[in-house]
Amino acid sequence: MAHAHNPQADALLDKEFKVLDHGIVRLVDYMGSDSAIVQAARVSYGEGTKQVTQDRGLIRYLLRHKHTTPFEMVEFKFHIKLPIFVARQWIRHRSANVNEYSGRYSVMREEFFVPDAAEIRYQSTVNKQGRSTEEVPDELKKRVLEYLVESQKEAYAKYSEFVEDGLARELARINLPLSLYTEWYWKIDLHNLFHFLRLRIDPHAQKEIQEYGLVMADIVKTVCPVAFEAFMDTMSTRSVFPVLRWQF
Numbered sequence: 001m002a003h004a005h006n007p008q009a010d011a012l013l014d015k016e017f018k019v020l021d022h023g024i025v026r027l028v029d030y031m032g033s034d035s036a037i038v039q040a041a042r043v044s045y046g047e048g049t050k051q052v053t054q055d056r057g058l059i060r061y062l063l064r065h066k067h068t069t070p071f072e073m074v075e076f077k078f079h080i081k082l083p084i085f086v087a088r089q090w091i092r093h094r095s096a097n098v099n100e101y102s103g104r105y106s107v108m109r110e111e112f113f114v115p116d117a118a119e120i121r122y123q124s125t126v127n128k129q130g131r132s133t134e135e136v137p138d139e140l141k142k143r144v145l146e147y148l149v150e151s152q153k154e155a156y157a158k159y160s161e162f163v164e165d166g167l168a169r170e171l172a173r174i175n176l177p178l179s180l181y182t183e184w185y186w187k188i189d190l191h192n193l194f195h196f197l198r199l200r201i202d203p204h205a206q207k208e209i210q211e212y213g214l215v216m217a218d219i220v221k222t223v224c225p226v227a228f229e230a231f232m233d234t235m236s237t238r239s240v241f242p243v244l245r246w247q248f
């Protein structure tokens with residue numbers, strides 16, 4: 001079979017999709033599409049696939065029966081810019097290949113995440129890892145935002161001062177906060193990307209990582225729409241996605 005060509009997916013390559021205040025998701029490259037899943041599955045089923053003539057039916061059958069290896073034939077390479085506290089959660093997904101910006105080699109840029117005022121919430125009383133829907137008074141929001149911005153500026157000013165004093169970058173950076181942005185290339189196959197999305201788009205995941213997951217879900221939808229539709233159908237109703245943001 002010839003190299004799969006998907007003009008809609010090709011049109012996404014190298015576009016920067018904004019996430020949070022300074023973050024990005026960029027699809028650097030991809031390999032395969034729905035047809036790569038079908039192609040790989042037919043190697044294992046051979047004549048058996050005669051019963052499942054439609055590609056869509058085969059893909060849905062595979063996902064329903066957890067025959068997941070054909071989904072590993074599709075790969076995505078992303079360039080992601082994200083706050084370090086999001087990166088700490090993200091890196092737990094061991095099934096990807098990662099190469100991150102080096103704060104030992106390069107000077108960290110002065111880019112910090114500051115939440116929108118509307119996102120400043122009390123601790124949830126029903127979810128130990130989540131936010132309450134109860135409104136926080138403006139005065140408290142203001143205090144939080146002022147503190148975040150001031151302390152970020154102060155930490156970065158000291159960092160810059162020590163770098164200019166000739167201190168090793170690997171030491172100068174150690175007191176920079178988790179709100180600082182980092183970047184990485186992140187390559188993963190579709191099977192493991194579905195696993196990542198299932199966990200990170202779920203409402204129990206931290207809001208900021210959900211934001212990245214939603215953009216990536218839209219990209220997956222464009223690269224392999226049939227597999228994505230099948231994946232969506234496996235999601236529990238509890239975690240039905242908010243409407244996807246970008247319609248490419």
Ligand SMILES: Cc1cc2nc3c(=O)[nH]c(=O)nc-3n(C[C@H](O)[C@H](O)[C@H](O)COP(=O)(O)OP(=O)(O)OC[C@H]3O[C@@H](n4cnc5c(N)ncnc54)[C@H](O)[C@@H]3O)c2cc1C
Pocket residue numbers: 092093094095096129192195199200204205206
């Ligand atoms: C809402 C939420 C809350 C969380 N809270 C916490 C927390 O409080 N503390 C915390 O430490 N983490 C927490 N995590 C992280 C979580 O425990 C996982 O580390 C993370 O979701 C990555 O999942 P994974 O290991 O399945 O993914 P991957 O690392 O991508 O692995 C994919 C799959 O490969 C298999 N696998 C990979 N490595 C191994 C291995 N060494 N042995 C056996 N099987 C393996 C497993 O089947 C695994 O599911 C949380 C995650 C979520 C989504």
